[in-house]
Amino acid sequence: EESISTVAPKKTPLSSWHESKSKQAILDFVSVVTDSNHQDFVPIEDRIAVFDNDGTLWVEKPYYTQLKFALDRIKATSKEHPEWKKDPIVQAVLKDDLQAILKEGEKGLMKVVMYSHAGMTTEEFDQQVSSWLDTARHPKTQKKYTEMVYQPMIELIHYLQENQFKVYICSGGGIDFIRPWAYKVYNISKENVIGSSLKMAYEITPEGLVISRLPEINSINDKEIKPVNIQLHIGQKPIAAFGNSDGDLAMLSWTASGKNHSLMAFVHHTDSIREWQYDRDSHVGTFTKGLDSARSKGWTLIDMQRDWKVIYPYQKK
Amino acid sequence: EESISTVAPKKTPLSSWHESKSKQAILDFVSVVTDSNHQDFVPIEDRIAVFDNDGTLWVEKPYYTQLKFALDRIKATSKEHPEWKKDPIVQAVLKDDLQAILKEGEKGLMKVVMYSHAGMTTEEFDQQVSSWLDTARHPKTQKKYTEMVYQPMIELIHYLQENQFKVYICSGGGIDFIRPWAYKVYNISKENVIGSSLKMAYEITPEGLVISRLPEINSINDKEIKPVNIQLHIGQKPIAAFGNSDGDLAMLSWTASGKNHSLMAFVHHTDSIREWQYDRDSHVGTFTKGLDSARSKGWTLIDMQRDWKVIYPYQKK
Ligand SMILES: [Ca+2]
Ligand SMILES: [Ca+2]
Structure with missing residues (x-):
């Protein structure tokens, strides 16, 4: 006799996505790389996915x-x-x-x-970020910034995780600016966040051991530095990469150069009503070479306006 | 009716360890932090363990x-x-x-x-390390270096992983020297290896995209730098740390300074017959301040000679 509890109801993945070319590309990709009988099967150990953050997972307008x-x-x-x-x-x-x-x-x-x-110290900074995010509000919607995340992309993260992908953030933003809330908001653990960083120092103080944040850049995780930091933190090429601007082109190209079957996708900000419409001429999130590359290479362009039923979690019915 | 297959046989953990104070300290620690009814319970998200490599997981004599x-x-x-x-x-x-x-x-x-x-390139270096390890032999035993790993420590890694710890290597050795074999030998994935590193550069070449290894140090992951790189790669304090020399003292002190219940342990090289006997006066693996700290703070000293039934996997019956 088969017990109900052993047969988990199959969740419909990507439920905030319209049936579209983008959604189908994602479903096809996951279906193939997780099928051990398929020639493009990828073992769990190599299922690495990387996501840019600003403009890919959360809003970047009117400013970062x-x-x-x-x-x-x-x-x-x-x-x-x-x-x-x-x-x-x-x-x-x-x-x-x-x-x-x-x-x-x-x-x-x-x-x-x-x-x-x-x-x-790192602990003080962590606390400052958390306190600020608790009170700060987005100027357009008056929502918390952590509510201004893209619901369809969160569903995509969870869908990849359910298929035993290791999901990383690889952001131009500060590594320690994202870590305090990434687990709660995205289900991405601190160790799976890669970002820009300051140099740090371990110090023995009268109050105890601390790590201090020094006024010197360690790494600006943008453009060609994204693949370098992926190598430093992960040590192997991703098989899926998601970005939204020219700052992600090297990361997607690096992913595409791997031996495994791979998925490269850009979020294209096409929704002037529900979000913002911008690409080539925008100062924040400039999307020129990336857009041309996506079109010439057949990478996936996620059209916010046409592909997404809702933008933010609070719009879900 | 209960099916046999649903009841996995309970493996005896740490079977290459003698019943000893060290083994009991490890079992007690894991028992407490994984017991949701215990005041010292630690949620899965925070169960981070870090291991030094040379002299802690594999042999470092007669030279690194x-x-x-x-x-x-x-x-x-x-x-x-x-x-x-x-x-x-x-x-x-x-x-x-x-x-x-x-x-x-x-x-x-x-x-x-x-x-x-x-x-x-990183790929070429990876290949060089793998080829060398396939043929090189340890001068004393004529075994491959990847066979000169400590069986009891590998059982400890697996035991922590079974209890949903995220297990990291945090080594003074090269991050990309350890990654090619850490998964096969230790069951530790590439992204869970932290080590010394060179600066790298992303390059577009006629042969394709590569990451080049530059002749410039990025980080020497020793002493006070170990906690700094733990912060960079993991973003939070470990609750368990294992080392064997003064180079690990900062890492263990940092771990001990956390709010969670924690376990700090040094492998003490006490076995002149089956391995090597050394601590204070050794040039490789100098263990002076670390030994004094372990004794004064009541940290665990793993006595290789008395605590371990076998040293290397090939000695297992
Ligand atoms: Ca972006
Ligand atoms: Ca060592």
């Missing part, structure tokens, strides 16, 4: 969430740092003058990062 | 395996590199004059590493 965090942190702590007052960057932050900040270019943004992300 | 690999590689490739001939280090390597190499100190060893470990 982490930039807003950085500006808010500088405002919150500038009183404790009278030495910052002379810096035109800090003055611009306090005046909410984003143009003046951007005018300083990379050097200005780097200062913003250092003032807000360095000079504390 | 990776050093032997490096010397053999220089001998094998020196003919292709006439420009190396003038270098006294290369001359010493070709004459098997280990004293002359060591006399050059860290600078000399660094050259040995660069000549043998840099200037090829």
Whole structure:
């Protein structure tokens, strides 16, 4: 006699996706690489999938969430740092003058990062990120940033995990900015997050052992550095890669160069009503070479407007 | 009616360990952190264990395996590199004059590493390590180096994995020197290996995309750098740490500083007959501050001579 409990109901995967070319490409890919009788079968050990974060798993408009965090942190702590007052960057932050900040270019943004992300322990930073995400709201929807994640992509992560993929984030954002909430929001563990990082130091202090975040870049995990950090953290090529901009082109090309059957896909921001519509001319999430490559190589273009029933989890019925 | 197949026979864990204080400490620790009714229960998500490699999981006498690999590689490739001939280090390597190499100190060893470990792609290096390990033999036993691993420690890795620990190697050895064989030998996946690393570069070549190994150190994963790389790769404190020398003291101290119940243990090389006996006065695997700390803090000292029934897998009956 067969017990009900031993036969788990087969969940319908990707239920927030319309029946579409993108959805079918994903289903076909997973079906093939998990079928031990198929010539393109991939053993569990090699089922690695990597996802960009900003614009691929959560919203990046009107500006990167982490930039807003950085500006808010500088405002919150500038009183404790009278030495910052002379810096035109800090003055611009306090005046909410984003143009003046951007005018300083990379050097200005780097200062913003250092003032807000360095000079504390890893535990303190973790706490600051968590507290900020608890209270900060997205300017358009007034939702928490962790609610501004893409429901269809979360279903995709879970679907890959159910098929025994090891799923990684490989983001230009800070590795320790994403870790505090990735498990709760995406079901991705801290050790499966790859991102930009500062140099760190182990220190014995009167309060105990700490790891301090130093005001020096260790790695900016963008473009050609994504494959390098995938090699450092994972040690082998992914068989599936998901991005949304030219910053992900090297990661997808690297994935495509593997011997295994592979899936490369870009999220294409085509929905001016429910999200934002942007690609070639956008400063955030520029998508030019990546879009051309996807078309010439036949990679999957996920059309947000046409492929997704809902964008955010709170829109689910 | 209960089917036989649904009741897996309970394996006896740590069967190559004598009943001893060390074994009991390990069993007690695992029993407590996996018991959801116990105050020291640790959720699966936080069950992280880290192992040093040289002298903790495999033999490091009479010299580090990776050093032997490096010397053999220089001998094998020196003919292709006439420009190396003038270098006294290369001359010493070709004459098997280990004293002359060591006399050059860290600078000399660094050259040995660069000549043998840099200037090829990650795939080529992977292949070189695998080929070398297939043919090289340990000078004392004439066994393959991958057979010179500690059977009781492998049982410990598996026992922790069965109890849903995520088990990592955190070694002073090269991350890409350990990855090619760690899964087969230890059941530890590539992404769970942390080690020393060179800088790398993603390159588009006529033969395709590659990641090149550059002649520049990225990280030497020893002493205070071990906790730093644990933070970079894992993002949280382990609850169990195993080492064998002063190079692991920071890693064990970092583990001990966590809020969770934790286990810190050193493998103490006490067996002059079946392995080697060394601690304070040894150049390889110096164990002085670590030994003192273990005793003063009540950490577990694994006594190879008294605690282990066999040392190597091939000695198992
Ligand atoms: Ca992006
Ligand atoms: Ca060691």
